[in-house]
Amino acid sequence: MVNKDHPLSIGRTIRHAIFFNARNWQSGRPIMDELLQSVNELFAMLTERNVRYTLVGGIAMLQYIQGRNTEDIDIVISITSLRKLPEVTITQKDIFFARGMYRQLQIDFLLTKNPLFAHIQKHHVVELPFAERTIPTATVRGLILLKLYALPSLYRQGDFARVGLYENDIATLMFAYAPPIDDILHELSAFISQPDRDIAQGIVHNLEQRILRFKALRG
Structure with a gap:
């Protein structure tokens, strides 16, 4: 259930997932405080540039259930809106999906060229409180x-x-x-x-x- 008194921190959730994944230790010390800053900056950019987006994936799931773990952010977004984020380096892309990096933060994009993704963004979104800010997030449905x-x-x-x-x-x-x-x-x-x-x-x-x-x- 959504906890409005103690809202979920996206940055700390991702940081903990990375830290406790031993596979990440092979490439050196996992990044900690820098990751929190990257998360804050990403969502600030989305807001300041009036980007329409919807949070999905593991972070969205954690608003509804416990015990989930994730090292990245999943967002439904249009190609037009994605172009408003030149700071994100796109590493993979096909017709319906893209993957990008903002500094050390991995972001998976579900592109609204896919009819279902566009449908979710239009009909199944609710504003939910996170520690960073209130974020448009997919509903349970x-x-x-x-x-x-x-x-x-x-x-x-x-x-x-x-x-x-x-x-x-x-x-x-x-x-x-x-x-x-x-x-x-x-x-x-x-x-x-x-x-x-x-x-x-x-x-x-x-x-x-x-x-x-x-x-x-x-x-």
């Missing part, structure tokens, strides 16, 4: 839509780790918030193929059974 959209592709890629992470995110949101999952699947159907709809439906069914087992065993 928006996050579930994004993760269900991604999962069929992750299965085809054989990305077992991310499949497990995304399914657990969805299950935790379903358990905590009881969203209208049939309505969400219907909404998603406008943006994916029939085979992917079948996969998404199967995933949701399995997660519903998992939640029922948990409730039964919990008593």
